[in-house]
Amino acid sequence: MQNFASIFSNAIGLIWSGDPALWAIILLSLQVSIAAVLIAAVIGLPLGAALAVSRFPGRQVVIVLVNALMGLPPVVVGLMVYLMLSNAGPLGVLQLLYTPTAMIIAQVVLVTPIVTALTRQVIETLDAEYHEHLRSIGLSRLATVPVLLWDGRFALMTAVLAGFGRAIAEVGAVIIVGGNINHVTRVMTTTIALETSKGNLSLAMALGTVLLIMAVAVNAVVGLLGLRARQVAYA
Amino acid sequence: MQNFASIFSNAIGLIWSGDPALWAIILLSLQVSIAAVLIAAVIGLPLGAALAVSRFPGRQVVIVLVNALMGLPPVVVGLMVYLMLSNAGPLGVLQLLYTPTAMIIAQVVLVTPIVTALTRQVIETLDAEYHEHLRSIGLSRLATVPVLLWDGRFALMTAVLAGFGRAIAEVGAVIIVGGNINHVTRVMTTTIALETSKGNLSLAMALGTVLLIMAVAVNAVVGLLGLRARQVAYA
């Protein structure tokens, strides 16, 4: 078995080689996961913030449920989405199974609870500080959501990045609804799983390292944008 | 194909039946994931807090890396740990491969970055408020870590629960280092994956629902303990 240094240099070699098949897989991975995280953020950020500011009977129960949904097993999500999109399922007519769209849907289901739960936490802390002022100037509880999201945007970056981490690393759901079809729905994680099952462990590790390098790149871009915005804005 | 209501009632039936084989699997799942999360918390909470309060050149880079490590693919982590623990690997003499211990190790690797990154975020916000007071009364930056962790403990609960969610739902890593061996290292997620590959989709879904109910139970217990403590303490 090769050691970690050689695996890492293999990974660099893979990226460097510019193999178009590999790059197509990398790009599809990024496309699917970034799309899923953006959709999850559009849903989860306001939802989490609303949960943070609202007061209704059973709110604690909802919070526990959302927290628990962070533990949704990918395979189960994959099956759920599969059952919906299958030709035998209610949405079969859409013919989405074994397409990137199906993979995005599955990841949205997986990531939205994570973004929601973490957003709830961040916004609850901020709301403790802002709440009286915002109510005083006439905003209803729900009307404070956009303000809190905006002022908490730097802290929320980590919540969204956590969602991205889950999406980009995930294999159980996308392999069920995507089918890991070569040239169509094959992404980094399913490739890694395939190479592992072929016993090509060091290739799998090298691909994993490539995936990680991509994740670092995405995080670095987001981090830099955040840093930039923070210098302009007033943290 | 069965509908979701019948899957849910199947799940309840499974739990109710008290099948000892199922319960052994459930218990092993909880044992492995809870142990992994506790270890990850012991490492990640102080590490994240230290990262939040410290100032050194390259700190931003470390933060980006830790955030990116939230996207560690489970299969890759599984392989890494496999390579370490295999007979050909440096820790082969310990004979840990295909034991629950190996599964815990893999999950610790997976969960620690999540706890660390989310802790950094939470503590950075709290430190912005406490920092001058704590420095003024004579604490060095690192000495403020325990204070910040203690005062931020309720907000940090969500970080740890996010780690738990990742651990309990995870299949890619534990199946590689645990081997999904019946009666030995079979956990809920690997069972679900197995039933899925057998085509027993509704059994898989029912098992997924059981897993989710367990996750809800753990979250509810943690949530209740937190609520209790919060009433006693001063949030």
Add this chain to the structure above:
Amino acid sequence: MRDTAAHDLTVVPIRGEDTGIPILTATNLLLDKGDTALLDIPRLQVQNHGPTLIMGPNGAGKSLLLRVLHGLIRPTRGQVSLAEPFDQAMVFQRPVLLRRSVAGNVDFVLKSAGIPRRHRKARVARALAQAGLTDLARQSARSLSGGEQQKLALVSALARKPDILFLDEPTSNLDPTATQSIEQLIAQANRTGTKVIMVTHDAGQAKRIGGEVIFMNKGRVIEQTPIQHFLQSPKSDAARHYLAGGLLI
């Protein structure tokens, strides 16, 4: 903020002292926390004439009362009723500033009051000028000095031209000159139809602002009298003791 005519301040504008009509009535107020009553006020009425000053020792319940009257805290029991659905604004003892620029904070307050964008720019500029913060308009509001923050919060609230303005020790961190000009702004607001309900520990200030005093102690309203009566002959021991501390001023 230079040379605001200091002597104007003694001319306290109380409109029609006898024609006052109650604009705010609290009945049966009780605010419990565990086994202690933080507020216990069977009846409190505030008229529309002249400022109302709330005084009393630290921990008397002044800030809690303001919050209850303003509708931020729902009391355990009892209610607060307004004569009409008045616009209200409040400046907190510890002003809350959003993570935005100084101008952004004022703008946000005005926007929330439904003031259209085209009018806001001029009003923001005017408010900042009143607070002497024009030069700091683009600075982060949270990096302002304590006094600057307090002035910012006050002029933001004033810029909304509320019917009722709750002020919680609004000049506690201000320098003497700034205190003067803020007192003038308060007096002016009062003249132009804003009902001011203000907490202060400063007997001198109370005298300059004028109006009536609600004196509180241990969660209760001890007396409610015009400020001159209160300063000259407080009815309760608590008030006498409270004022005694200020005699050296």
Add this chain to the structure above:
Amino acid sequence: MRDTAAHDLTVVPIRGEDTGIPILTATNLLLDKGDTALLDIPRLQVQNHGPTLIMGPNGAGKSLLLRVLHGLIRPTRGQVSLAEPFDQAMVFQRPVLLRRSVAGNVDFVLKSAGIPRRHRKARVARALAQAGLTDLARQSARSLSGGEQQKLALVSALARKPDILFLDEPTSNLDPTATQSIEQLIAQANRTGTKVIMVTHDAGQAKRIGGEVIFMNKGRVIEQTPIQHFLQSPKSDAARHYLAGGLLI
């Protein structure tokens, strides 16, 4: 906090006005933010005799100077040197309280000062008694009223018996009686060897506390003189203007 002998306050204890030795020296201080100098102080010396009062308009840089002297902010240029490695404590303009009980906050400050557990209980109790907060010992510190928070922060700092005590407008939210007793505690600390460096906007308070005044404006130290001189014949226009606002008091 009842019946603290009010007349004691005028007896301001300044030890050996001529024997003062510099205990804190700042040279070449410059604190930049972007293109503006928030602090620009070529030389500043503080002697060990009597309190030092820092006065000046809002935004003059008083709080920033305290932070620089206390070592919380590293200036862009220049340095602060102490005659000895003194113990220091500071009360902020906006006190920071931990999410703990009132007693817990004091205890934590003492613990951080290395005071062993067996001595802490009594000192916590004494501090709370000084602040009149004994009854609130088990309450959450963050639910205290503004004045109570300020008193808590002050007695916590005093309980450490620091060599140098930085106070940033420590009585701004206090009622007259509490202000009196806090001023007495400050005077007492000064008598027992603590060097007090205090920001205040209250000329009356400055007079009662006594000592020297450092008058600041726009980030610069304009004058440094004994308080009586300062109040009677301020040297700068800025100081005259500043004090004029306070004439009505």
Add this chain to the structure above:
Amino acid sequence: AADDSFIIVQSTTSTQNSGLLDAILPQFQDKTGIEVRVVAVGTGQAIRNAQNGDGDVLLVHSKPSEEQFVANGWGVQRFDVMYNDFVIVGPASDPAGVAGSEDVVDALTRIAQAGAVFASRGDDSGTHKAEIRLWAATGIDVAAQSGTWYRETGSGMGATLNTGTGMGAYIMTDRATWISFGNKGDHQVLVQGDPRMFNQYGVILVNPEKHDNIKADAGQAFIDWLTGAEGQAAIAAYQIDGQQLFFPNATR
């Protein structure tokens, strides 16, 4: 390829992992313009997916299940495509001393008697079912031993090979997967050549009457090609390290 000119084949992992499909499918597409999208999963999952109409063609290796599938009306007709054989691989040390045996039942009995570790897929796959049939012939109740020397990995062939080589276990695998497997460690083929280890692959068109979206024409074209002269020749031509992995045996 245009959206309407592809079919989905539900298949088992061995055909994909061995690289066979990657090698032969381009030839079919070149000829017909039809793209073949392969979803490689466990046998049970493949059959279930096909029943749901989520594939046009089923390509698996578990004859009883396949015949059941057709009998229940889910498939049109089953055709033999090719075969390979199962082998038993094990560590070079060979603790049960089965190396060179051509009697698989005897070899399994000796493994059980030695208590040597045996890794079973335990996933109801075609391979697993074949293995269970062989154990039944030995009269040993392996289910009772599960968790001791008999270890059910509940995984696909590749994962079971990874696990089995990692724990020094004997493993029954199809030859194709083994030859193309990259993590052999010191494991070797120890038992082979027993006729009872014959592994037949079959292909079935999913019944278009059950689901509207089944692309019957394109699917049938693929089956015709695969079982016809060109497909059979392509299968025969596929080699790794000079070894032929699959042996075409279509009967028409």
